[in-house]
Amino acid sequence: MGDPTASGGTAARGRDVLDMALVIPLQGPAGIFGPSCESCAALAAQEINAEGGVLGRELNLVPVDGGRSPAEVATEVDALVSAGAVQAVTGWHISAVREAVAPRIGGRVPYAYTALYEGGESRPGVFLTGETPDLQLGPTLDWFSGTAGVRRWTIVGDDYVWPRRTATTAARYLRRIGGTVCDEVFVPLGTTDFSNVVHRVEASGCEAVLMLLIGDDAVAFNRAFSASGLDRDILRFSSLIEENVLLASGADCTRGLMTSAGYFEDLATSSGLEFAATYFREFGDEAPVLNSLGESCYEGVRLLTELTRRAGSTSVPTMMSVSEGLAYESPRGTVEVHDRHLRQRVFLALADGLTWDVVQQL
Known part of the structure; x- marks a missing residue:
């Protein structure tokens, strides 16, 4: 190549x-x-x-x-x-x-x-x-706050520049609207075991998780999150998730999962x-x-x-x-x-x- x-x-x-x-x-x-x-x-x-x-x-x-x-x-x-x-x-x-x-x-x-x-x-x-973030993340956090009443977030991300900087931006947006970052967890790219991360999410007292995970890492987290039963009470939002991750996660692991993007196949335009x-x-x-x-x-x-x-x-x-x-x-x-x-x-x-x-x- x-x-x-x-x-x-x-x-x-x-x-x-x-x-x-x-x-x-x-x-x-x-x-x-x-x-x-x-x-x-x-x-x-x-x-x-x-x-x-x-x-x-x-x-x-x-x-x-x-x-x-x-x-x-x-x-x-x-x-x-x-x-x-x-x-x-x-x-x-x-x-x-x-x-x-x-x-x-x-x-x-x-x-x-x-x-x-x-x-x-x-x-x-x-x-x-x-x-x-100005077009995607900020308006989404506004929506969660105003429409769903969600202001307490835990951030779970891969450990590199995009999740780190986006987490900083999210914390700034949340302070503006009276929200809180309950905990932040960053894992190496390629992480497959999210059991400890899920325990931290549960202990954080958050209402929603901001997922800043890539591809297979997001799949592994979704499976662990749903297996723990946290999807019954805690929402998830990822600004980088799409149909491949949904398919790989499985239909039983996507309850309460949201995203935002400029394009969706199912968007009827x-x-x-x-x-x-x-x-x-x-x-x-x-x-x-x-x-x-x-x-x-x-x-x-x-x-x-x-x-x-x-x-x-x-x-x-x-x-x-x-x-x-x-x-x-x-x-x-x-x-x-x-x-x-x-x-x-x-x-x-x-x-x-x-x-x-x-x-x-x-």
């Missing part, structure tokens, strides 16, 4: 092909998301090429396994960029990987990071399609329904699960394409200069770039067994 010849990223092809690195997790706790991410990105590339490509160039995705250590991922992406094998980078991967990749790219090529994240990214050439119909028509009923994380990779490919078309090149300074106010139609509806972040609607949803019941727009 990452061989410029194998990916079609040779200098000779550079005249008529735009090679874009697609950094997605193919292993580790987040590997559960990989197939959905890959399929959605591939659909975006197919549609763009059917439209005539990017400034007349065929779009070619170069897969990079973002489930490895951040240093390994950054080294591969750096090598691809340095060799001229890719002219852009996108994909869903955890913030620890972004923190390693962005400095190594160093603004040489545009980088569309598609995961929801903790906010604050401002390095040159980095564009962000994911939800941020014309743009969303059209996207789902196209996806399953292209990949069939056995396609990887369609979800917000996978759709974010579609969004990243589409955003970089729209920016390149507007700029007339992949020049990072030019793309940055023309990005403000860029608007286009996507499966999330009409989206618009502000401060290199994609502004979008965000919806709150409650798990109904193995699907999401969208409650309202936040």
